[in-house]
Amino acid sequence: MILDIKTFPDEVLRKKNEPVSVVDDSVKKLLDDMVDTMRSAKGVGLAAPQVGVNKRVIIVDISAGEDPDSLMRIINPEILELSGEPDVNEEGCLSVPGEYEVVARPSKAVIKYLKENGSEEIVKADGFLARALQHEIDHLNGVLFIDRLSMSKRETVKKRIRKRISIGDYVAGRG
Numbered sequence: 001m002i003l004d005i006k007t008f009p010d011e012v013l014r015k016k017n018e019p020v021s022v023v024d025d026s027v028k029k030l031l032d033d034m035v036d037t038m039r040s041a042k043g044v045g046l047a048a049p050q051v052g053v054n055k056r057v058i059i060v061d062i063s064a065g066e067d068p069d070s071l072m073r074i075i076n077p078e079i080l081e082l083s084g085e086p087d088v089n090e091e092g093c094l095s096v097p098g099e100y101e102v103v104a105r106p107s108k109a110v111i112k113y114l115k116e117n118g119s120e121e122i123v124k125a126d127g128f129l130a131r132a133l134q135h136e137i138d139h140l141n142g143v144l145f146i147d148r149l150s151m152s153k154r155e156t157v158k159k160r161i162r163k164r165i166s167i168g169d170y171v172a173g174r175g
């Protein structure tokens, strides 16, 4: 089922997200719906708060639907380590449609998470995957990529968004 994607400045994007204590059918359904929603928006990642659910659940598919093996369904992710040269690249977000800005992030990330079968998994990611995982985990902490811009850049982006909202031209973007 395709869910509504909440966009900035919706408050649900800033709320506290609770860890999943039991991986039951409702969590699996949430993950299924998030995959449908991400695919339909042609995104590369989605976090539960972006569909209005304040739980620590994310999905990432850096192939944007091209490679079935690339889809990751992730519960209660934790960053164990960030390292490497800063990777400086353009980033966007399904909750901040139409905005793409350069964000520097560590190029390597080690993430621990829970799979749906309850087993713990550790992924060592680099490059675009490391970026996508950090972006989605940021969402679980109420952080948007625009928060990582310089203050002046952030104000410019917010101004542009307010203008677009006022003329009713604010449609979904990509992650």
Ligand SMILES: [Zn+2]
Pocket: 092, 093, 094, 095, 135, 139, 175
């Ligand atoms: Zn996002």
